[in-house]
Amino acid sequence: MHDELPPRIPPPINDLNRPFWTGGAEGSLFISQCRSCARWTHPPDAVCSHCGGELVPRPVSGRGSVFTFTINRHPFNPVVPVPYVIAIVELEEQAGLRFTTDLVDCDPEEVYIGMPVEVTFEQTGEAWVPLFRPARETSEL
Numbered sequence: 001m002h003d004e005l006p007p008r009i010p011p012p013i014n015d016l017n018r019p020f021w022t023g024g025a026e027g028s029l030f031i032s033q034c035r036s037c038a039r040w041t042h043p044p045d046a047v048c049s050h051c052g053g054e055l056v057p058r059p060v061s062g063r064g065s066v067f068t069f070t071i072n073r074h075p076f077n078p079v080v081p082v083p084y085v086i087a088i089v090e091l092e093e094q095a096g097l098r099f100t101t102d103l104v105d106c107d108p109e110e111v112y113i114g115m116p117v118e119v120t121f122e123q124t125g126e127a128w129v130p131l132f133r134p135a136r137e138t139s140e141l
């Protein structure tokens with residue numbers, strides 16, 4: 001057995017989603033924003049579904065809150081310890097701007113809906129997978 005198996009499967013990276021998956025190398029979460037109407041869109045797309053404008057990847061704050069979550073106790077992947085939290089996080093930039101991710105650095109029993117979280121990254125191959133952890137006090141206003 002190999003000791004250093006990447007715990008997460010590298011996503012297929014293409015030109016459209018490359019900023020999203022590799023922005024973590026610079027510590028930033030990149031989300032596509034419309035040049036015309038400024039709406040954020042995820043997953044990345046070619047044009048804005050709202051107005052048809054051009055989408056460009058821009059760094060976001062990386063802060064958000066837990067929209068909903070589930071605690072997984074089944075070891076689907078033997079190298080990922082259970083339990084762990086799969087969550088849908090809503091980014092603070094825009095209501096409804098959500099994506100599915102894992103919560104890390106927290107006790108699964110202490111996660112709650114609305115919990116402030118911030119992005120962190122886990123490198124696997126070429127990708128920097130965006131994960132979320134409880135937000136630090138300093139990010140609160």
Ligand SMILES: [Zn+2]
Nearest residue numbers: 034037048051
């Ligand atoms: Zn637009």
